[in-house]
Amino acid sequence: MSGERVKLLGNWASPSALRVKWTLKLKEIEYEYVEEDLPNKSPLLLKYNPVHKKIPVLVHGGKPIAESLVILEYLDETWKQNPILPEDPYERAQARFWAKFVDEKCAPGIMSAFTKKGEEKEKAAKEARENLKILESGLGEKQFFGGESIGFVDIAAGWIGIWARLVEEIAEVNLIDTVNLIDTETMPVLDTWFKRVLEVPIIKECLPPQDKLLEHNKGFHKMLTGGSRGSS
Structure with missing residues (x-):
């Protein structure tokens, strides 16, 4: 089964698609990548994810799997090399907990x-x-x-090290850099961890161009806020 053809439908600026790319690279899985224009969703995307109509979608042997964390677990269960989830059941449960925390608490707050x-x-x-x-x-x-090595939660949360910085710059808020804030402690451990994850060679080589990502998100911010940056 693991030898069947693999295809990933994604978008270059999507943190969720980036998670899947990281996992495919870490597990040394060959795949075909299909770039989606999200304002003009392809018939292929609508066919393979008719429920949510979102990326990423992994297609393995003609069968689609949607939702990035679900895809990560599927890849880890199907390709046994270079596992990203711990073998110990308790540690696996903890990894799932923190990945879910990222998606349900951290990501919505940053957005x-x-x-x-x-x-x-x-x-x-x-x-x-x-x-x-x-x-x-x-x-x-x-x-x-x-x-000692990168795993499921690192892959699930590593994108924050880039996107939180973009939000800080574009929206003019403090998220990780909290040194000048009275009500919040600094986060040196988390900041160092972000840098460590993003310097892993396989992780680093998959990152989108930062200047392009910054301009893309500036336009996205302007669209979402209806114009000027900063507070009003």
């Missing part, structure tokens, strides 16, 4: 700070910082969430 204005933006940024601090507590003193 809210990106799209809100004025007091609502500052409130969203404060909540995002609190959740990032909780994520930092899950790392503890380990090099990676996966221990």
